[in-house]
Amino acid sequence: MHARLEDLDQPPIIEVENLSVQFDNHLVLRDLSLIVPRGQTLAIIGESGCGKTVLLKTLIGLIQPSEGEARFEQQNLQQLSDRELTKQRTRFGFVFQNAALFDSMTVGQNIAFPLKQHTQKPLDEIREIVYALLAEVGLPDSIVWKKPAELSGGMRKRVGLARALALNPEVMLYDEPTTGLDPIVSDVINELMLRTRSKYPVTSIIVTHDMRTARKVADRVVMMYPFARLEEDEPQILFDGPPERLNDFPDRRVTQFVNGEAGERLMEMRQAAAG
Amino acid sequence: MSSGPVSKTNSPLPKGFFAGIEEGVVNWIADWGAVTLDFVQAVGELTLFTLRTFAWLFGRLPKRETLLPIFYQVGVMSLPVVALTGTFIGMVLAVQSYFQFHQLGLETRLGAVINMSLVRELGPVLAATMLAGRVGSAMAAELGTMRVTEQIDALSAMGANPIHHLVVPRFLACVMLIPALTIMADFMGFVGGFFYSDIILGIDKHHYLYNSQQFVGTWDVFTGIFKSFFFGATIALISCHRGFTCTPGAEGVGRAATAAFVYSFVFILIIDLVLGITLDSVYMTLWPDHRASF
Numbered sequence: 001m002h003a004r005l006e007d008l009d010q011p012p013i014i015e016v017e018n019l020s021v022q023f024d025n026h027l028v029l030r031d032l033s034l035i036v037p038r039g040q041t042l043a044i045i046g047e048s049g050c051g052k053t054v055l056l057k058t059l060i061g062l063i064q065p066s067e068g069e070a071r072f073e074q075q076n077l078q079q080l081s082d083r084e085l086t087k088q089r090t091r092f093g094f095v096f097q098n099a100a101l102f103d104s105m106t107v108g109q110n111i112a113f114p115l116k117q118h119t120q121k122p123l124d125e126i127r128e129i130v131y132a133l134l135a136e137v138g139l140p141d142s143i144v145w146k147k148p149a150e151l152s153g154g155m156r157k158r159v160g161l162a163r164a165l166a167l168n169p170e171v172m173l174y175d176e177p178t179t180g181l182d183p184i185v186s187d188v189i190n191e192l193m194l195r196t197r198s199k200y201p202v203t204s205i206i207v208t209h210d211m212r213t214a215r216k217v218a219d220r221v222v223m224m225y226p227f228a229r230l231e232e233d234e235p236q237i238l239f240d241g242p243p244e245r246l247n248d249f250p251d252r253r254v255t256q257f258v259n260g261e262a263g264e265r266l267m268e269m270r271q272a273a274a275g
Numbered sequence: 276m277s278s279g280p281v282s283k284t285n286s287p288l289p290k291g292f293f294a295g296i297e298e299g300v301v302n303w304i305a306d307w308g309a310v311t312l313d314f315v316q317a318v319g320e321l322t323l324f325t326l327r328t329f330a331w332l333f334g335r336l337p338k339r340e341t342l343l344p345i346f347y348q349v350g351v352m353s354l355p356v357v358a359l360t361g362t363f364i365g366m367v368l369a370v371q372s373y374f375q376f377h378q379l380g381l382e383t384r385l386g387a388v389i390n391m392s393l394v395r396e397l398g399p400v401l402a403a404t405m406l407a408g409r410v411g412s413a414m415a416a417e418l419g420t421m422r423v424t425e426q427i428d429a430l431s432a433m434g435a436n437p438i439h440h441l442v443v444p445r446f447l448a449c450v451m452l453i454p455a456l457t458i459m460a461d462f463m464g465f466v467g468g469f470f471y472s473d474i475i476l477g478i479d480k481h482h483y484l485y486n487s488q489q490f491v492g493t494w495d496v497f498t499g500i501f502k503s504f505f506f507g508a509t510i511a512l513i514s515c516h517r518g519f520t521c522t523p524g525a526e527g528v529g530r531a532a533t534a535a536f537v538y539s540f541v542f543i544l545i546i547d548l549v550l551g552i553t554l555d556s557v558y559m560t561l562w563p564d565h566r567a568s569f
Binding site: 057060061062082086087089090092094096097098100101102103113114117118163 | 420421424425426428429431432433434435436
């Protein structure tokens, strides 16, 4: 465990209690509970559509739960005023799946955005911070004038990471940080996440289905399972523990995911499609 | 939808006849119920969206660097197309009205008809239509793409309110610049109508202008410009709302852009009628003696 001993005595930074999220008539998360201690790096794994990203967005109040609570430092995010929620969100850094850089702005303006928004720093200082952040994620200064559309997928992800780090967040939320990248760039992102954790005292939650990321970066892995495939009253979290325990876990659904085995899934899909 | 119990009678009508009618009626009621519910929900959502926009509007204004590019896009870039449309509408009005007026020997009254129609109705409605087509659809597509690519979520995640950052500047630009576009449409319509009447139709320019001056008053110009503020607000709110509620994919963005124009246009016409009636009533209340001025 990389969480420091002194942090473990503190109350958890994030708590999720009996959380359910429903869109129209479609239930995505059911009665989910999770506690994240300060300083921990947690990887949430699971197949597409199991609600990982929904959970991540609920933690920062972008999605409202239909039942239950998501708490940050014992504060229920749903009960905060707009102003207070805005203030709390500046303590998070969110790296989106496709970076979600603002198309209309240059790379420099993208990274400077949270600084201009929430600090009174003079322009010169903001410029210095932008260059330092670019150097931190291994991008050249010349990139500041480029538009996001001119960058490769890996570069966009790194700019997204630099932007998320701009306000020195206490919690980093990564939504599928390595999806769609080649193995080398994926590992660069893994290294950057490790480096961020060693340099800043952050708590990190990484939503991924890349087992290499989960094994390399995380202290703890939580595996979620699609609600529709669960038995009645079965918890949505199938596995919660250190990554080393993943391989010999007795639940076959966990090992099947970890080893990337389709099993009888194609047969099920074909049967479902046939009606 | 279930068909309900099948009636058992000794009627000469085919078996299941009443069940068929019952099912048809139930389906018809259900369809209309669904349409009504959707409509009420859409109106409710748009109302909440409007209230949230106003709440931010009266709070902190967006930064100058955010406002200027949007003002440029909405105002400056719309001028040529509004001017062109205005010119042609002025000329078309002259072409269409000339024959009837010529038969009555009232050609010089064309100036009054053309310019009255322009400043009261066509100028503001045309400027608004062009703005809805050029700017409204683009705003819905841009915000829709931002929604789909999580850029709106990214704004929220960075502690920046999307309504304050994206909707308020667009609302301000549309409301503040549409009067200028309306004046431009009015002016170019006047120029187009005058040019066609004078040069092509050979109408006496002195009487054309004199009649225009006699019949088109300040109130008429005011009416058109006053209405345009409401048109601008409608375009901005509907287009931004369509963008914010855009469904994923290229099709969703396309639909948002189309819906932004169609709904804006329908609302412009409804508001035009309601304001037209209201402003006429106001005029008659304020100046009862001027009732028969035209």
